[in-house]
Amino acid sequence: MLEFYKTFEDGITKKIDAPQHGCWISAIAPTQQEIDYLINEIGVLPEFVKASLDEEESSHIDYDDDEAQTLVIVDYPNADEDDAADENTLLYTTLPLGVVIMKGYIVTICLYDNLNIEDMAKGRIRGMNTDMKTRFLLLLLLKIAQRFLIYLRQIDRVSSRTEKRLHQSMRNQELIQMLGLEKSLVYFSTSLKTDEVTLNKIMRGKLIKLYEEDQDLLEDVLIEIHQAIEMCNIYSNILSGTMDAFASVISNNLNIVMKVLTVITIVMAIPNIIFSFYGMNVNGFDGTMWWIPALIAIVACIIATLIFKKKDMFH
Template sequence: MIEFYKTFGTMTKKIDKPEKGCWISAIAPTQEECDYLIQEIGVLPEFVKASLDEEESSHIDHDEDEGQTLVIVDYPNADEDENTDENTLLYTTLPLGVIIMKGCIVTISLYDNLNIEDMAKGRIKGMNTDLKTRFLLLLLLKISQRFLIYLRQIDRVSSRTERNLHQSMKNKELIQMLGLEKSLVYFSTSLKSDEVTLNKIMRGKLIKLYEEDQDILEDVMIEIHQAIEMCNIYSGILSGTMDAFASVISNNLNIVMKVLTVITIVMAIPNIIFSFYGMNVEGLPIPQWWFPTLVAIIACVIATFIFKKKDMFH
């Protein structure tokens, strides 16, 4: 789907066809739409291909001959993990391509995302499609803020899952914790790549920076650094929590095995006594049914008392 937007005064409106100073938004474009971007708009084929590569990492590329600059940035995405039976929430990152061209700016993404939606609906203060550098920086600021929002969500989900684990050691909670730990790894990797891309933008060699945009760029860097720090903190906490619960589960298993072993020993005592009286052995005292039964009961009580005194049932 390809849509065209242009800022008129303080309002960003959808237009029918591309104009000078417009923003072209391509979300999950078909092959025909990709051909349109290449042939009609003039976007370089390699830039379109890179923007639609799900494994593409954040970077910046420039073509001097065509006067086009490609900025690939990773943005966070929340979805359910379909690879598990528990449908646990999994946070991932996906690439978003921003191509700065002469006369317009183009964004290409594989899927719908809230960042493009906010830009299209005019929810971003100070957005202007004529100012391509500011448009890029505002988009990067929105993405960095989205990282912070999702990191706080991960922290809340982690705390809630930890409380559930205190009550019952179920696979669902453990799988959710593993999913959150995986999500933090994705976030950490993408945030570091985005930081490298931002540092290249700050040098001003590939993208022209204006004095009025410096504050926005500094805000983006602050948000990215804060997100990286939060990601490292949450990752450390979650890793420690997982290790602690692994030890608790292992300890609980040892306790269960100890109790079962003690019960087996106690139950084995009557079997030993009755085995003697069940064999053809002469000279056993009082070969009546009640005597071995009484001996077995007394022996079981003594063994239970000894194990109880040594706290072997806990």
């Protein structure tokens, strides 16, 4: 899907029918025909388009001197929509978003629709101007950094709820959810570190021209990224410690269950042993005296139960 947006003199960004000088071109999951249009009509380098549509591409900056084009690929967080019906089973991943800065246009290319592009398209970002390419890029990066923080807080809330349920039951569902959250934090941590490297390259001002009025905005983006990295590390350590603790709890609970079952088995084996002796061919026992071994078995069971209870073997 190709869409064109332009910020007019009144500061309002509107959707336009065809590309104009100073407009923003948004390409979301483009078809082959749309890819050809970007390459042949707009002039985007084929390798830049290919890199932006590679799901495994990591965050980096690339520059082409001949065409005077700069490609910035940044990872943004994404909630797995397949499990979005239940927030307690949400899984999070990261996906690449390509931003091509070229003469006359700024182009964003991504594989899937995402909230960051949607917010930009609907004018929810204050100060956005499609003519100011550097500011546009920094505002998009700031939005992505803030999205990381939002999802990290969601992960923390889901983790806390899952932990409370784990106190009451030891089902596989809760453990799988905790494992999924831990994996999500690994994705976030890796992507945030590569995004930080990309931002540091932008800050040098060699590949992307930085204006004096954008310095504060760039610093804000770096602060948000650093905060997200710190939060990610903290939540990852907490979740890892929680998983280890619950692994120990589950193992301990299993040992307790086995101990109780062993004690019950021993107590129930006492009557069987006594009546086995009574069932042997032994002279002197009359059939009318059946209550004697029964009484002995009952007394022996009670004594064994009291001994085990005193040693706290039923807990």
